[in-house]
Amino acid sequence: MEDAPFFLFLQSEWVRPIPCxxxxxxxxxxxxxxxxxxxxxxxxRARRIVVRIQADGLRVTLPPLVPAAEGLxxxxxxxxxxxxxxxxxxxxxxxxxxxxxxxxxxxxRTFDVRVAVEARANLFFRMQGDTLYIYVPGTADLxxxxxxxxxxxxxxxxxxxxxxxxxxxxxxxxxxxHGFGYRGVKIQSxxxxxxxxxxxxxxxxxxxxxxxxPHLADYVMLHELCHTxxxxxxxxxxxxxxxxxxxxxxxxxxxxxxxxxxxxxx
Numbered sequence: 599m600e601d602a603p604f605f606l607f608l609q610s611e612w613v614r615p616i617p618c619x620x621x622x623x624x625x626x627x628x629x630x631x632x633x634x635x636x637x638x639x640x641x642x643r644a645r646r647i648v649v650r651i652q653a654d655g656l657r658v659t660l661p662p663l664v665p666a667a668e669g670l671x672x673x674x675x676x677x678x679x680x681x682x683x684x685x686x687x688x689x690x691x692x693x694x695x696x697x698x699x700x701x702x703x704x705x706x707r708t709f710d711v712r713v714a715v716e717a718r719a720n721l722f723f724r725m726q727g728d729t730l731y732i733y734v735p736g737t738a739d740l741x742x743x744x745x746x747x748x749x750x751x752x753x754x755x756x757x758x759x760x761x762x763x764x765x766x767x768x769x770x771x772x773x774x775x776h777g778f779g780y781r782g783v784k785i786q787s788x789x790x791x792x793x794x795x796x797x798x799x800x801x802x803x804x805x806x807x808x809x810x811x812p813h814l815a816d817y818v819m820l821h822e823l824c825h826t827x828x829x830x831x832x833x834x835x836x837x838x839x840x841x842x843x844x845x846x847x848x849x850x851x852x853x854x855x856x857x858x859x860x861x862x863x864x
Contacts, residue, residue, distance in 0.1 A: 761805035
């Protein structure tokens with residue numbers, strides 16, 4: 599599994615379940631003036647308190663028997679660290695604004711995105727050749743989070759279409775070249791994982807791979823193909839990765855992580 603840092607995380611040590619089901623009224627969701635909306639969610643398989651740090655708030659995952667008050671206490675104990683990481687997320691989101699200009703607003707693997715302001719009532723998306731044109735009403739606030747969300751949702755539609763067209767054939771090429779077998783491939787929308795591989799040989803790839811250079815997308819696909827033989831990250835796994843990347847597995851991993859820090863946060 600290869601993770602993609604579109605969000606930042608903070609997690610506790612293992613939490614021993616507290617033998618009660620009590621949660622403070624109204625604490626499933628609360629609003630903090632600095633951190634934004636804090637949502638508490640329980641997951642049956644959770645063993646730790648995990649904080650997903652987003653630009654507009656926090657999502658706190660709790661083990662089944664841990665009350666929201668305990669999750670809030672964990673947030674307060676690490677509030678300074680969380681606030682610093684949230685500033686990084688917000689800076690990344692600001693850098694990811696899709697705006698008009700002489701240069702494309704975004705480069706992807708197969709197309710550029712250009713934004714233009716027109717005298718029209720609604721947003722309009724048009725793919726022409728290798729350019730996606732987005733026409734925005736002249737009265738729209740281009741910096742508005744709601745509008746930017748709509749722009750990115752439109753871009754995501756085309757990214758997904760292109761990912762379906764480009765990534766499965768490339769995965770097949772790499773598997774054939776290096777003698778791997780796999781059962782199937784699906785394109786998913788995950789922002790926190792570039793890809794994954796199940797024990798049955800099913801490979802999932804994020805369409806966000808269309809935002810990284812081809813050689814790094816190849817690295818992710820080879821990573822998942824290697825998991826069809828080694829379902830771990832043991833020394834044998836990395837030896838296998840080196841054998842299919844010309845000894846550059848760790849260097850490519852480092853490059854992917856560094857590159858991902860500069861990616862927009864769609």
